Amino acid sequence: MMDEISILRETFGPDPEPSAAAEQRARTALRGRMAPRARASWRLRVPIAAGVAVAATVVAAVAIGNAGGGTRVTPPVPPQRPNHTQAAGLPYLRPVDAAQVLENAAWTVEQETWTDPAPTQFMYVETQEMRNPPAYEQKAPNGALLPGRARYRKVQTWNRIDGQVQASMRDGRLDVRRQGQDGAYFAFVPWSQIVKLTTPEAIAAYVEHPEGGVMAAPDALAGQYVLPPEVKAAVFRYLARQPGMKVNPDAVNLDGHPAIGLGRVVEGYLSQELLFDRQTYTLIGDRLIAVDDERGTGDGRKGDLYRQVIYRRMAIVDRPGQTG
Template sequence: MDEISILRETFGPDPEPSPAAEQRALKALRGRMTPRTRAPWRLRVPVGVGVAMAAAVVAAVAISNADGGTRVTPPISEQRPDHTQAVATVPHLRPVNAAQVLENAAWTVEQEKWTDPAPTDFMYVETQEMRNPPAYEQKAPNGALLPGKAKYRKVQSWNRIDGQVQASMRNGKLDVRRQGQDDTYFAFVPWSQIVKLTTPEAIASYLERPEGGVMAVPDALAGQYALPPEVKAAIFRYLARQPGMKVNPDAVNLDGHPAIGLGRVTEGYLSQELLFDKQTYTLIGERLIAVEDQRGAGDGRKGDLYRQVIYRKAAIVDRPGETG
């Protein structure tokens, strides 16, 4: 049972629960890679226009069952957030800046349940990435997404907790690779490093001295890894302290979901944005969008969209091919 269901079951239909009911609800909620030594790897999502955009969205979260297993909440397109239940207790009922939005997001993720994975378990992450038609993408790999022609592509990946096995879907088939297989090495932030990132200060220290020589920027960690709630909350609070974080006043609609765009401007005209659900403050997507006309060479115009990703699932599973 998820937290909102717990609240509904405990409070009942009364929109103004009694103090005793509130205490029952609170009690119910509470009951719940190592690459070779070289210059540090920096994991980022590749994007066009010379910008590496590492962003994150989690549209579903791993929830532990009573029997010790895991389940995954529905993808964002299937969720129907209850505004009165989800927002009534966030720190900032009407956030006025990026820091307050991020604190709400941190509070939200701290309500999730979590079971520590075994070294042989896998992180499963599923995204929908908007891409131009292949022929156009070959001609203009750094070009803006074409309105009406760019389509979402499903991306699935599995990474073993010990960093030794990676899998993905290629042409409809599961492709599983091991570190060193066919001289292939893939970067993966060690789990022993991840579990230490429970405060903004710990994240800042990690960025200066990454364990194992592998570093993922905080935005990428939140989106490309299934993280313990306290780690994801610390990432949001770290981002809240960074200069230049602003709320994009323009309306954002992600897969039919109203969202808050929150990001930083780079290259003078591009905004790297995380997208949060407007009601629950769950991180649901990311995008790279022009907020000004491009100056000098190029033909970028305000409103051009260069990247858009929806995170559909993030879960811990037993083996490649499983999706929670």
């Protein structure tokens, strides 16, 4: 179990005066810990003392704002919404921009069936996260994934709907924790907040003023929380309105599966992307990849991959250990 100091030490490394390049990658990594790694998300069961919790939330909010989610830039006017009744299939057969891809993704989600969960049920999320060899990762926690050496690791988490219980698989054993157990607290976006996020406007308000002070970036919500279809569709439509949202023109091969990369550039050279199936526009993963050389130090090169995650399964289940 990690504490806050361990996370910061892993993020920033042992050097008391890190280079500018290390600081840039550390800020991105910290964003991953606090907001996307709600992408590895609040998957990290971080024990947070009462005073630290407030500071952690502020860091998350600032990081998300820098990434574009919380900025007050006037967004471009979204394209006219298509008439879904005019065709049995996707709204855009050949989407030409990020907004059209995201509208296809929203439409796809809206076709899903859904039953509201009970407070005692769990959100089960199973992913495959690409990681460097442990020895190398220990020395370079913020380094790019090593071609031919990085391997996928299976990650399984269970979060109870009421936010009071969290479980994960550790060394092949189910580890179940409760809020406050052994002084540990884990951040969790309240379900009462989640169910209100049914429009892009509601999501924009949540980004500015999260209920209870706990926030995960909207794209992190889509990837690491089991959301009602109308909420997930609203997330995609919110992202479609954000400035700088683009389709990565480079081909994406996600574990042998062709995908569309869609996201924004952060830190000037890193593209933070959601990955969608090319045929169905289902959300299937996320990645962080350098789309330009890192200026100043040359440590980061175009094409370097820093994060890649495949979403394997998301379901509402009755208890930890159950997978569907």
